[in-house]
Amino acid sequence: MRLTTKGRYAVTAMLDLALHEDQGPITLADISMRQGVSISYLEQLFAKLRRSKLVESVRGPGGGYRLAGGAAAISVAQIVEAVNDSMDATRCLGKGDCQEGEVCLTHHLWSDLSARLRQFLNDITLAELVSREDIRRVSSRQDRISRARHTVSELERII
Numbered sequence: 001m002r003l004t005t006k007g008r009y010a011v012t013a014m015l016d017l018a019l020h021e022d023q024g025p026i027t028l029a030d031i032s033m034r035q036g037v038s039i040s041y042l043e044q045l046f047a048k049l050r051r052s053k054l055v056e057s058v059r060g061p062g063g064g065y066r067l068a069g070g071a072a073a074i075s076v077a078q079i080v081e082a083v084n085d086s087m088d089a090t091r092c093l094g095k096g097d098c099q100e101g102e103v104c105l106t107h108h109l110w111s112d113l114s115a116r117l118r119q120f121l122n123d124i125t126l127a128e129l130v131s132r133e134d135i136r137r138v139s140s141r142q143d144r145i146s147r148a149r150h151t152v153s154e155l156e157r158i159i
Contacts, residue, residue: 007085009037010045014079017055018071018126019139025064033149034142045083052082071126077118087121089113 016031028042046065049055056068067074080087089110092098098107129135 003080003087004085006045006083007080009035009041010049010083010085011076011079013037013042013045014049014054014067014074015126015129015135016139017065017067018074018130019136021067021071025058025062025066027064030064030146034146048083049079052078054078054082067126071130074126075122076124076126076129077121080121087114087118089117 012035013031016035017026020026020030028039028046031037032039032042046055046057050057050065053068054074055065057063057065077087086093088094090098090107091104091110092107094111094114096103096107098104
């Protein structure tokens with residue numbers, strides 16, 4: 001079982017979206033600046049998140065993305081699965097053909113771990129993460145840094 005960069009970045013981006021949903025649609029450029037993830041990578045992730053109906057895109061001036069259905073309705077497991085990240089700890093991807101076409105000695109152990117991980121992540125919603133004080137502190141720090149970077153960019157553009 002590996003939670004890949006794709007899954008980690010998708011969860012991070014969705015949490016950023018949830019933390020800023022009161023500001024209206026959020027652009028990928030804003031998420032990119034706060035989280036240090038390239039816009040092109042975010043575009044790939046958000047295409048999958050949109051197909052899974054976890055986000056909605058808003059076109060036009062003031063457009064961007066917003067959560068579909070709200071933070072309380074979206075679990076971390078849904079996000080990870082939407083970007084095709086596997087939560088399977090078995091070598092055989094759960095097929096049971098890990099040892100010359102048969103179940104290996106530890107297949108059931110890793111299969112049980114996969115089920116528990118999936119359940120653990122399914123039990124955590126974006127709303128729960130947003131309500132955590134430690135996460136809100138990190139978000140506030142990222143917002144301050146992002147505003148400072150934006151100000152510097154504007155000043156450089158003027159000069």
